[in-house]
Amino acid sequence: MTVMPADLSGLDIRAEIERLRKERNAVILAHYYQKPELQDLADFVGDSLELSRKAAETDADVIAFCGVKFMADTAKILSPEKIVVLPDLDAGCSLEDSCPPEQFKAFREAHPDHIALTYINCSTEVKALSDVIVTSSSAETILQKIPADQKIIFGPDRHLGGYLSRKFNREMLLWPGVCIVHEAFSETELLKLKAQNPGAPIAAHPECPPTIVDHADYVGSTSGILNYAKDMPGDTLIVATEPHIIHQMELALPGKTFIGAPGADGNCNCNICPYMALNTLEKLYLALRDLEPRVEIEEDLRLAAKKSLDKMLEMASSTVGKGDLGAR
Ligand code: 13P
Numbered sequence: 150m151t152v153m154p155a156d157l158s159g160l161d162i163r164a165e166i167e168r169l170r171k172e173r174n175a176v177i178l179a180h181y182y183q184k185p186e187l188q189d190l191a192d193f194v195g196d197s198l199e200l201s202r203k204a205a206e207t208d209a210d211v212i213a214f215c216g217v218k219f220m221a222d223t224a225k226i227l228s229p230e231k232i233v234v235l236p237d238l239d240a241g242c243s244l245e246d247s248c249p250p251e252q253f254k255a256f257r258e259a260h261p262d263h264i265a266l267t268y269i270n271c272s273t274e275v276k277a278l279s280d281v282i283v284t285s286s287s288a289e290t291i292l293q294k295i296p297a298d299q300k301i302i303f304g305p306d307r308h309l310g311g312y313l314s315r316k317f318n319r320e321m322l323l324w325p326g327v328c329i330v331h332e333a334f335s336e337t338e339l340l341k342l343k344a345q346n347p348g349a350p351i352a353a354h355p356e357c358p359p360t361i362v363d364h365a366d367y368v369g370s371t372s373g374i375l376n377y378a379k380d381m382p383g384d385t386l387i388v389a390t391e392p393h394i395i396h397q398m399e400l401a402l403p404g405k406t407f408i409g410a411p412g413a414d415g416n417c418n419c420n421i422c423p424y425m426a427l428n429t430l431e432k433l434y435l436a437l438r439d440l441e442p443r444v445e446i447e448e449d450l451r452l453a454a455k456k457s458l459d460k461m462l463e464m465a466s467s468t469v470g471k472g473d474l475g476a477r
């Protein structure tokens with residue numbers, strides 16, 4: 150259900166959001182892929198793991214989640230007593246869509262000796278069918294804590310799973326899902342861009358296919374890429390992830406240059422996440438005003454999904470401020 154903003158002309162939306170944030174005792178959480186104007190007024194901007202931790206810890210009454218549905222669901226699973234609003238409930242994720250719970254259940258049942266290590270980009274139902282959830286910043290730490298002889302199903306992102314499998318020489322059964330945004334980067338165009346910017350390192354999100362990741366100097370989560378930008382040699386970085394993260398890089402490192410990696414025609418908008426883009430300032434205002442659209446999860450399902458999320462938070466506890474899968 151997409152909320153169609155009413156006529157809000159004449160309203161100082163930012164001032165109204167400020168007023169409502171106080172009145173509602175609300176915290177605004179935003180992912181790095183949100184529009185800059187949403188990042189700028191958030192109380193906290195972070196990657197999926199950091200946002201989950203914030204949602205679990207907050208003492209606010211309302212969580213306004215500027216991100217996608219699986220992220221807001223995670224906030225509700227971890228903080229059921231809070232009101233969780235998502236500015237646009239249609240803000241989904243292609244990875245979540247690629248993994249229908251009934252099919253995932255059948256896959257699990259066909260491999261009873263495997264545990265399910267599952268990327269957080271999935272539905273609450275799939276979380277409930279999983280043993281441990283991972284994010285891109287916690288996957289490495291968690292995988293290394295699982296005994297070497299334990300068989301693993303990894304879903305729904307086959308590129309993240311494949312990357313981990315290659316890096317740790319660990320066989321895993323991979324669910325065939327992909328992120329449509331990271332899948333859209335072009336190797337040919339990336340190599341042209343690299344040739345035009347000699348010496349500039351490439352940082353890539355592990356949701357990218359091997360054709361991109363294999364050229365990267367650094368592979369990691371959104372926070373990991375941001376940290377790499379702070380520490381990298383030189384002053385130009387090619388960024389192979391959703392380009393809205395560049396906003397945080399430019400704020401933190403005004404003297405450096407960040408270039409978004411190109412898609413197939415070298416100049417498309419195909420690397421903007423269409424789901425994240427559904428959230429707007431106006432919809433955030435309406436969500437805080439009306440406390441709708443709300444995320445609601447049936448209690449038995451929530452408790453089942455919470456087990457695998459709690460396992461992640463427990464096993465990822467050593468991933469403090471590191472936020473990355475590490476240099477290749
Ligand atoms: P991060 O956990 O790295 O922020 O990734 C979330 C995501 O959806 C990437 O597409």
Ligand code: SF4
Nearest residue numbers: 217242243328330422
């Ligand atoms: Fe999902 Fe990809 Fe958008 Fe991340 S960037 S929310 S994985 S569609």
